[in-house]
Amino acid sequence: MCNQSVGLIQRAVEETGISTVSITLVESIAKRVKPPRALLVPYRLGHPLGEPNNPTLQHAIIAETLELLQDEGTPPILKSSSQKGEFDGQN
Amino acid sequence: MASIRKIDHIIQFFMKFYRIQRYKTSPHTPLCLPLNECKVALITTAGFYLPEQVPFDSNDCSYREIPNSIQTQVLSAGHKSEAYDKRGIESDVNLAFPLDRFKELEIEGKIGSLNHRHFSFMGSITKPKSLIKRTAPEVAQMLKSDGVDVAFLTPV
Numbered sequence: 571m572c573n574q575s576v577g578l579i580q581r582a583v584e585e586t587g588i589s590t591v592s593i594t595l596v597e598s599i600a601k602r603v604k605p606p607r608a609l610l611v612p613y614r615l616g617h618p619l620g621e622p623n624n625p626t627l628q629h630a631i632i633a634e635t636l637e638l639l640q641d642e643g644t645p646p647i648l649k650s651s652s653q654k655g656e657f658d659g660q661n
Numbered sequence: 662m663a664s665i666r667k668i669d670h671i672i673q674f675f676m677k678f679y680r681i682q683r684y685k686t687s688p689h690t691p692l693c694l695p696l697n698e699c700k701v702a703l704i705t706t707a708g709f710y711l712p713e714q715v716p717f718d719s720n721d722c723s724y725r726e727i728p729n730s731i732q733t734q735v736l737s738a739g740h741k742s743e744a745y746d747k748r749g750i751e752s753d754v755n756l757a758f759p760l761d762r763f764k765e766l767e768i769e770g771k772i773g774s775l776n777h778r779h780f781s782f783m784g785s786i787t788k789p790k791s792l793i794k795r796t797a798p799e800v801a802q803m804l805k806s807d808g809v810d811v812a813f814l815t816p817v
Contacts, residue, residue: 573816574681
């Protein structure tokens with residue numbers, strides 16, 4: 571699925587000497603494919619940036635993802651987003 | 662939380678049809694520049710394409726080049742998976758290809774610049790051999806030759 575494809579492409583880009591970050595929606599796939607740096611977001615498939623037409627939320631997720639570039643740890647770096655899931659508090 | 666459990670079931674169902682690659686380590690290119698000096702490129706696997714481009718097929722490992730200068734509203738969503746609700750990306754491309762958000766970051770000076778082109782792939786690829794061996798390395802080389810420092814990738 572999409573999350574695997576992102577990880578595979580990300581690995582190829584990082585291997586050429588470009589620093590990479592990604593968003594992932596599926597923890598189990600990220601743990602297998604091991605993209606160098608990924609932010610795990612609590613949203614349903616189809617919504618990696620949270621909500622459509624919500625630039626504030628989208629910028630918050632992008633900022634959190636870009637922060638992974640400053641992490642001095644050794645990849646794979648997989649961090650959970652601090653954003654709340656869209657279903658939190660509603661069910 | 663019931664909804665999240667339901668999503669997990671959907672993911673588990675679709676994963677039965679995918680042979681997920683398994684790696685022991687990650688490649689590592691540390692970022693040596695401040696972000697506000699970096700050239701950034703975006704990569705999406707939402708299958709977006711331009712009106713003049715050929716739509717994606719299922720299991721399609723090819724890619725489409727998306728010029729930085731386009732208006733995001735002209736993009737079509739080519740991803741054919743039934744695993745997700747497409748209404749979100751049909752309403753706002755930035756949900757899976759945040760080009761407008763990155764243009765705002767460029768104006769604000771938070772990133773150095775955006776590359777003149779970005780890349781779109783299909784996501785639901787059950788046989789990724791050609792992606793791994795050919796098309797992903799091709800795109801990586803093009804970004805390298807463009808002098809890109811950071812690639813930001815999004816699934817759908």
